[in-house]
Amino acid sequence: MTKHLITLIAFLILFTVLDHVAHVASQIPASTLRASDSSNKPPDADGFIQRWLILEPLNTNGLTDTAVQAAVKKEYFADQLNVVPRDGDKVNVDGAELTWHALDTTNYNVNLFHFARAYSKKTSDVLFWAVTVINSPREMRDVRLAIGSNAASVWWVNGKEVIGIYGDRQTVIDDGVSKRLTLNKGPNVVRAAIINGGGATDFCARFLYAEDRPLKEITVSLGTIRTKPSP
């Protein structure tokens, strides 16, 4: 019994320490993220988009449908549902200056925990804005955006909200899938708000043809990227 008690107390202490670390992570290089360059980047072999502009996290709370919808509808900075930022752009949210970072992930998913930790930011009870611009070689009808996120997320394509998934959930490939939509020939803006309650946080996204086959004929270009070190 005493042994169990000691184990339990040790676990609780460890959990408290880890929880504190997670809330304000110390700066640790993001092993899965690289600074983007100015090239056109195709998706990976399974169609996952690996190049994103990500804003340093801002504070929020709640993962229910209502809480998430309220969080993403709140205006944190000017034109937040339309702006296509450039790498290094800054916004001011409630007195805090937050920076947009153009990043490539080496995985199918974007590890937001790595991202936040690399910039010594909170990872719990936070909202991440992410934007990317995909170039379609032609108009594509009846395709679907398919995403997974940890945790809740809301997604827009060319300004229209197309997916909302809620609750405390892990990233599952193609967890949330939009209704059929049309990609314009040329640039199309994909925007996401990912809200994390606690612990790990990440997302993945790709487009699918109507029969669920990954769409790989697109490229991602975020415009002129400043030369800078990886996070």
Next chain:
Amino acid sequence: MKKILFTTLCLLVTVSLAHDSRVFALDGEIRIHDPSTVIWCNGKFYTYGTGGISLVSDDGWTWRRGPSLPRRGVAPDVIHIGDRYFLYIAANSGPTKADINLLTNKTLDPDSPDYKWEEGGVVASSDGIEDCNAIDPGVLLDPTSGRLWLTYGSYFGYIRLVELDPSSGKRLKPNEKPRNIAINGEASIMIYHEGWYYLLVTHGSCCRGADSGYNIRVGRAKNVAGPFLDNMGTDMLRGGGKLFVGSSGRLIGPGHFGLFDLGDGIQRFSLHYEADLDKGGASILDVRPLLWKDNWPVAGERFVGGTYQIESLRTGTSLELTVEGFPVGGRPVRRGPPPGSPGAPLSPPTGGGAPPIGGGIFAGTGKPIPTQDVTEVSKKWPEGNVDVRMGNYMCQAQQKWSIEPISGSGYLGSPYFKITIAGTDRTLTATEDAELVAMPIFTGRPEQLWRFDELADGSWRIMPKAIPSLKQSLALSAVGSSFATFASFDSRSEKQRWLLKTP
């Protein structure tokens, strides 16, 4: 006041009709004895019975009397090969002296200018002495070889097998001796399924109303000529036969199996009951799902609806309204640490109800949690159309679907159904862009009428009667883990397979 009274009466009538067990029997004129295999021709279903009568249906659910055959024999069977329908019908001229005659036609539609029955002659017979009574023909076009086979016989002696010419429907080798393949029955017919030939034979007594012991039994063989063994290894030539379907409920004496293959792994079988007690003991037609288990045919039950969780076989998530769920019993209140942890109470808390297990957050309330009240919960749901998605099932009101038959409209062997959130009028609807939505009311339009086809593994294909502006039939399909849409049915995929679970 009168208007209110009238409305109330109408509602009561509607409710009583909705729960009338009759809605679960085929509709219309379905009296027939010894029906042939149900067959499709020019947009209609047909079956032919003893006396040369026929029944016809536009949708497979509501039937009416059709034109009679030029022969008034017993227990016909019919098959479509090439540009011809071959119909076989027998007649006794003595207790065991009988002939099976062939009739051919280019169409079964009496309104067609091509509708004309032509005599094709005798294809099998019994002389009144031999151990066979050549009636009750059943035909199989072997999908593996293209060869056409006829089985026949009735109690006196053997069920026999002869080969027919698929180009003419006539006997291929008239002088070749028929092969004996079973005894103790009649109404034999063979079907083929995944490497096996199945011989279905009706055992028991017929033609005695509610005292008829008719039941359909089956044996299987790797060779078309047998030996047909049952599940115990007994040869049907020695009286074997695994029960396929017997009397149940108020339907007595099933007999005369006929296969109708809808494709995509979905099959039905036709039969008659010697006596439907709800129809005064009349002999009636029925069409039921044909399922398979361990390579044996299983007589499926007609889907009658109810309240269900609709779970995707692909994802394990369930169909729900896109509304914020509320935990059954309310949001959990943290009452203390887990039992055994520091600070946990050493004994259960006192109070009413059964003593909880230990204490703290795992203790529960000590009494049953009532079912979520949809009237209360739905007050927070948006009015108008609401999107539909999939989520982890948690017994919440927006996840329970009431599936009710709608009289007057159906498909082969079943009425269509409406699907609503239980306790509400929010109705699952197919949209013009082939997506899902829950509309606030049921309109009865085709995009709100649903068919349920049970698949061999017990899962279901769910399809709207029609999707607006689409000619193509599409099935409800999981797309990703949390959303559903419509897609062409692929029998090899789990995307379009759904489980109906009782919540």
